[in-house]
Amino acid sequence: MMKQWRLVSLVSLLALLLGGCGKDFQSTLIPQGEVAKMQYDLLLLSTAIMVLVVLVVTAIFIYVVVKFRQKKGQENYIPKQVEGNHKLEIIWTVIPILLLLVLAVPTVTYTFKLADVKPAQKQKLDKDTIVIDVSARLYWWEFAYKNEKIVTSQDMVIPTGKKVYLNLKGADIKHAFWVPSLAGKIDTNPDNVNMMWLKADNPGTYNGFCTELCGPSHALMQFKVKAVSPEEYEAWTASMNKLDGKQETASAQAEEGKEIFQKSCIGCHAVDANDARPAAARIAPNLANFGDRELVAGIVENNEENVKQWLKDPEGMKPGNLMTGKYGNLTDEQVDALTAYLLGLKAEK
Missing domain, CATH: 2.60.40.420 (Cupredoxins -  blue copper proteins)
Incomplete structure (x- = not known):
């Protein structure tokens, strides 16, 4: 029995250790954009509140166990029974309410901020608004840039420092879009379009994944998000617009x-x-x-x-x-x- 517990403890320790490992291109714990940072802040806040509650409850539990444990000669002694203490009842009712308010205010604020996709919903898009139609398919990704009139697959190129709005839809069955370092996940459904935005602070290549079990190659349904400077992005879109299928072959x-x-x-x-x-x-x-x-x-x-x-x-x-x-x-x-x-x-x- 002890050997089994040792094995369980070792595996749990390794899982905890590996869970904290990550690189800046695919870890929610190393946010690389505004959306990811907001979500990371909420994660830290909620974790801090939970840890605080656990510590307080554990401290009270240990205090009660030690103070009111049975002592020699008091086997038949019954301590004074306390009930109906209005002060205590008010305290343990008010404290959870305050903690919920501390968590609720930033959560609601960020939820409305993250849901603001009005610039991408205009009948006529502004010139500088970047909107990408993301189509999830078995088992690959398509990215259609609405203003730039470009279609590409597997690699999504975006400029740093700018909001990029995404219209997401599943072309066949349900999938889910997730770039851990830049934004939280969102479903891509065949019968409706979900919208979100993301922004990358620094140039780099970030890993993206499908997070909805969709078939035998679900784990292989990956893509890349390449964040480049605004100047490089403009050069890229210009060069992509020249790719009309009539390019000269090299040999x-x-x-x-x-x-x-x-x-x-x-x-x-x-x-x-x-x-x-x-x-x-x-x-x-x-x-x-x-x-x-x-x-x-x-x-x-x-x-x-x-x-x-x-x-x-x-x-x-x-x-x-x-x-x-x-x-x-x-x-x-x-x-x-x-x-x-x-x-x-x-x-x-």
């Missing part, structure tokens, strides 16, 4: 890959960042800047080896994805050519 092999892509992949994937099709018609990730992305399929490093592995066996890399079985078996030469073409799809720097 004969890439040109061969382009021909293969036009015959077998173009039915689902677009390489035009200005894709004007309605969201329902965009059934696969936009690949306009595929070569610039950090990850392949949202989970492994974007390099030649992993791209080839993905093309040969998408089901083995991400089970349940909709790309499996969409095209016939490719020869090694075709895979090489298609890889060269895809890695060459980059925005101008």
Whole structure:
């Protein structure tokens, strides 16, 4: 029995230790934006109140146990019974009310502040308002920039120091959007649009996740949020607007890959960042800047080896994805050519 308790204690200690570990790109305990900081402050406040209550109750409990424990010679002694003390009853009624008020005031204030998405609800958006339609799909993410007329996938690029408004919807089943370092999670439902905003204080790349169990590759449904300076963001949007699918290929092999892509992949994937099709018609990730992305399929490093592995066996890399079985078996030469073409799809720097 003691060995089991030791094992349980060790596992609990390790869980507590690992729970406190984190990096600034994926930890709620290292907030990197205004929304995350508000939520972090509420977390600290509520935790402080709970710890205070536990300490006070524990202190009273220990005091009572020690003071009123049974002593030798007093086995039949009955202490004076105290009941109906109005002062005590008022104290232990008022204190919880005060504690709830201390927690409720900032909670309600922040709730209204976080729910303020009026700039994104205007019939005609202001020029500087950044609104992104986020579409969650099995098992990837699409980001459509309304003012910039850009569509991209897996990587969401935002400027630092500016509010970015998100319209979130699930394209197939329910998913959930969460970037721990920047904002709390929100559901993406197929039958309604949820709205939120976030803001990044510092440049960097932050990890995003789906937090609603959605199938065999739920844990692999990841994305990146890249925060860059406002100047870099403007340069990025300008370069993305030039990606119309007619970019020159860098080699004969890439040109061969382009021909293969036009015959077998173009039915689902677009390489035009200005894709004007309605969201329902965009059934696969936009690949306009595929070569610039950090990850392949949202989970492994974007390099030649992993791209080839993905093309040969998408089901083995991400089970349940909709790309499996969409095209016939490719020869090694075709895979090489298609890889060269895809890695060459980059925005101008």
